[in-house]
Amino acid sequence: MNFTIFLIHKLSAAWKVxxxxxxxxxxxxxxxxxxxIKCYDVLHTLGAEAMVDDLSELAREKGVLK
Incomplete structure (x- = not known):
């Protein structure tokens, strides 16, 4: 849970929402x-910037982020 909250706040700052x-x-x-949640074991080993970049790219691929 803490990891998810941390990640949401990092994305919030990066996406300015x-x-x-x-x-x-x-x-x-x-x-x-x-x-x-499914890939927590791998994601939590990345730095914050790498996670933001990775999730931003995935969100763009899914068409939910411009």
Whole structure:
């Protein structure tokens, strides 16, 4: 849970949107359950910048981030 909250706040700062908006984007696109939670073991070993870059690219690929 702490990891997810940390990540949402990092994405919020990078995307310049509220944390609740980031949560909505990740949740509605399936990224939260199917990637962040499912791949926690790998993701938590990355630096914050790498995670933001990775999730931003995935969100763009899914069409939920411009």
């Amino acid at each position: 509220s944390p609740s908006r980031v949560y909505g984007i990740l949740n509605s696109s399936g990224i939260l359950d199917n990637y962040v």
